[in-house]
Amino acid sequence: MAKKNKTKKKEAQQDKPTTVLLVRHGQNDWVGKHKLAGWTPAVHLNQHGRKQASSVGKRLAKAKAKINAIYASPLERTMETANLIGEHLCLPVNKYPGIGEVEYGDWTGKAIEKLAKLPEWAVVQYYPSNTRFPGGESLYEMQARGVQQVNKLVDKHRGQTLLLVSHADVIKSVVAHYLGVHLDLFQRIVISPASITTIVFTTMRPMVYTVNDTSHLPPDPKPKGKKKSKGKQ
Numbered sequence: 001m002a003k004k005n006k007t008k009k010k011e012a013q014q015d016k017p018t019t020v021l022l023v024r025h026g027q028n029d030w031v032g033k034h035k036l037a038g039w040t041p042a043v044h045l046n047q048h049g050r051k052q053a054s055s056v057g058k059r060l061a062k063a064k065a066k067i068n069a070i071y072a073s074p075l076e077r078t079m080e081t082a083n084l085i086g087e088h089l090c091l092p093v094n095k096y097p098g099i100g101e102v103e104y105g106d107w108t109g110k111a112i113e114k115l116a117k118l119p120e121w122a123v124v125q126y127y128p129s130n131t132r133f134p135g136g137e138s139l140y141e142m143q144a145r146g147v148q149q150v151n152k153l154v155d156k157h158r159g160q161t162l163l164l165v166s167h168a169d170v171i172k173s174v175v176a177h178y179l180g181v182h183l184d185l186f187q188r189i190v191i192s193p194a195s196i197t198t199i200v201f202t203t204m205r206p207m208v209y210t211v212n213d214t215s216h217l218p219p220d221p222k223p224k225g226k227k228k229s230k231g232k233q
Helices: 002-015 029-033 047-062 076-089 119-126 139-156 168-179 183-188
Strands: 018-024 069-072 093-095 161-166 196-201 206-213
Touching: 018 076, 018 139, 018 168, 047 076, 069 076, 076 093, 076 161, 139 161, 139 168, 139 183, 168 183, 168 196, 168 206
Parallel strands: 018 161, 069 093, 069 161
Antiparallel strands: 018 196, 196 206
16 A cells, blocks of 8 residues: 555646756856866956846745755855755765866867857857867757756756756757757747756647846946046136
8 A cells, every 4th residue: 555655646746747957057267368267277256247147046045946966067166056055055066077168179268359260169159050160069069958957957857947057058958859940940039147057847739938137146246446536626
């Protein structure tokens, strides 16, 4: 009898929808440098980025969202974001390379201004499904990897709510897949630092509830300009 009840409970759990919250890491100083950080080590959140990450945790804690597990890309900026969120939710963070940043290969750390002058840059923007970064992975491989890993985690946590901290291109490509949008159009999707994107997986289909929700974020700091010197009256 106990075994029968346990089976029924497991089946009921599997029938419940699984919610995935996709969060991009907070702001870091490389954003201002206009460089492709990629898998560059020691790219940390700046002060504003830490505030952004904390605001995600505060929002979820205030909403009493029942998060069952947190997974994050192993890079410093994603782990720092996830840990700041986890502090508010009293949850540990699981490193998960499967949702790590795009492998930009030889483009890693390069200035976007210089890369934009290359003919390959236009392909990234307008025909991404045919893009392979020199010495790195293709955007198609990145999307397939991201979708495969999200599906794997959903299968592992049936009926639960997961928080995955990842990167803009990974999240955009995953969202495009579940929306049924071709990868060549994924650049139309905006994923801001510390934004929340919500996808609910039912037994019938995945449903995208929100994309790039930033309502919880503090205002961006005003750019520091030179103070105008006061002339003599």
